[in-house]
Amino acid sequence: xxxxxxxxxxxxxxxxxxxxxxxxxxxxxxxxxxxxxxxxxxxxxxxxxxxxxxxxxxxxxxxxxxxxxxxxxxxxxxxxxxxxxxxxxxxxxxxxxxxxxxxxxxxxxxxxxxxxxxxxxxxxxxxxxxxxxxxxxxxxxxxxxxxxxxxxxxxxxxxxxxxxxxxxxxxxxxxxxxxxxxxxxxxxxxxxxxxxxxxxxxxxxxxxxxxxxxxxxxxxxxxxxxxxxxxxxxxxxxxxxxxxxxxxxxxxxxxxxxxxxxxxxxxxxxxxxxxxxxxxxxxxxxxxxxxxxxxxxxxxxxxxxxxxxxxxxxxxxxxxxxxxxxxxxxxxxxxxxxxxxxxxxxxxxxxxxxxxxxxxxxxxxxxxxxxxxxxxxxxxxxxxxx
Ligand code: ADP
Ligand code: MG
Numbered sequence: 001x002x003x004x005x006x007x008x009x010x011x012x013x014x015x016x017x018x019x020x021x022x023x024x025x026x027x028x029x030x031x032x033x034x035x036x037x038x039x040x041x042x043x044x045x046x047x048x049x050x051x052x053x054x055x056x057x058x059x060x061x062x063x064x065x066x067x068x069x070x071x072x073x074x075x076x077x078x079x080x081x082x083x084x085x086x087x088x089x090x091x092x093x094x095x096x097x098x099x100x101x102x103x104x105x106x107x108x109x110x111x112x113x114x115x116x117x118x119x120x121x122x123x124x125x126x127x128x129x130x131x132x133x134x135x136x137x138x139x140x141x142x143x144x145x146x147x148x149x150x151x152x153x154x155x156x157x158x159x160x161x162x163x164x165x166x167x168x169x170x171x172x173x174x175x176x177x178x179x180x181x182x183x184x185x186x187x188x189x190x191x192x193x194x195x196x197x198x199x200x201x202x203x204x205x206x207x208x209x210x211x212x213x214x215x216x217x218x219x220x221x222x223x224x225x226x227x228x229x230x231x232x233x234x235x236x237x238x239x240x241x242x243x244x245x246x247x248x249x250x251x252x253x254x255x256x257x258x259x260x261x262x263x264x265x266x267x268x269x270x271x272x273x274x275x276x277x278x279x280x281x282x283x284x285x286x287x288x289x290x291x292x293x294x295x296x297x298x299x300x301x302x303x304x305x306x307x308x309x310x311x312x313x314x315x316x317x318x319x320x321x322x323x324x325x326x327x328x329x330x331x332x333x334x335x336x337x338x339x340x341x342x343x344x345x346x347x348x349x350x351x352x353x354x355x356x357x358x359x360x361x362x363x364x365x366x367x368x369x370x371x372x373x374x375x376x377x378x379x380x381x382x383x384x385x386x
Pocket of ligand 1: 051102
């Protein structure tokens with residue numbers, strides 16, 4: 001689960017990580033008071049969406065007058081912001097963070113994540129932070145300092161000091177950096193975080209270390225034990241269909257192809273998409289109805305797939321391990337009766353009671369192409385789609 005920049009900054013502030021003065025707004029009635037309370041004469045208006053790249057997408061705007069702050073806020077609130085990190089539709093802007101402009105001396109990068117190769121919580125840092133960090137990482141990877149934390153130990157002050165030295169900090173900055181990094185590590189480990197990132201972490205002209213941006217991604221599977229974090233969820237930032245799917249315990253992710261897929265098991269879903277691609281087709285989604293799926297869930301999955309306008313055909317691929325194929329066949333027929341069938345459909349059933357299942361589908365009055373072989377099913381659906 002992602003959270004907004006302002007929420008990440010609140011978590012930072014609670015652990016003594018320094019952030020700029022800022023005020024969150026969702027309407028423009030009190031802009032004058034907000035700017036006055038922040039002080040200074042330049043303000044930064046920052047759109048709160050669950051994506052980065054806002055600086056490049058017109059979501060971080062510098063304003064030299066209160067009138068401009070008001071104008072910019074009116075434009076951004078209620079709009080959809082498209083950045084290099086969103087899709088073409090963009091994300092809705094419901095809140096803005098207004099900050100006093102900081103005097104930036106240097107922009108650094110600092111993050112914590114789990115390195116899948118070393119199986120360690122790893123610190124990534126760089127003196128080349130800011131909006132082009134992706135370019136830095138791909139063109140000059142030696143500018144990224146990587147430090148794996150001993151999984152049996154913890155992040156120590158010595159570790160932080162070692163990194164501070166590599167980043168070229170003096171004694172005063174090292175003290176601030178150590179506090180920041182130790183606090184980040186605390187949040188990371190206590191709140192079951194996947195990724196925590198400050199980009200940029202700045203050094204101001206006044207020699208202060210400040211988190212100018214904040215991004216945190218939490219492990220969904222651990223949210224049940226962090227009520228305070230779960231409350232931060234903003235469903236306006238989530239895809240409506242993907243959200244509905246998660247309510248039915250369906251893993252549903254949209255792509256831009258045209259063959260809708262309904263599969264039980266994530267591995268089988270991946271293999272199914274690979275086969276479709278292999279035979280020249282293009283999957284419209286990843287949909288895992290789960291190992292022990294029910295007729296109800298099958299019906300919901302059907303409904304979701306059929307309402308996607310780009311879907312031109314449907315491939316159902318079920319392996320009956322825990323579930324019985326004849327029950328799945330009944331579920332499919334039930335779903336078709338309820339939501340109708342307007343698209344060509346190929347159903348591949350294999351495993352427990354597969355012959356009974358295929359027989360049920362064959363006997364039905366609907367035009368269902370049945371297969372017990374996955375390769376044949378993939379070839380057929382690609383042909384029907386074309
Ligand atoms: P994103 O990562 O989505 O582009 P950031 O919050 O990192 O958004 O902002 C982009 C850039 O805007 C930063 O790299 C920084 O240079 C500048 N910036 C952001 N907030 C402030 C601020 N309060 N004062 C001065 N500059 C800022
Ligand atoms: Mg940023």
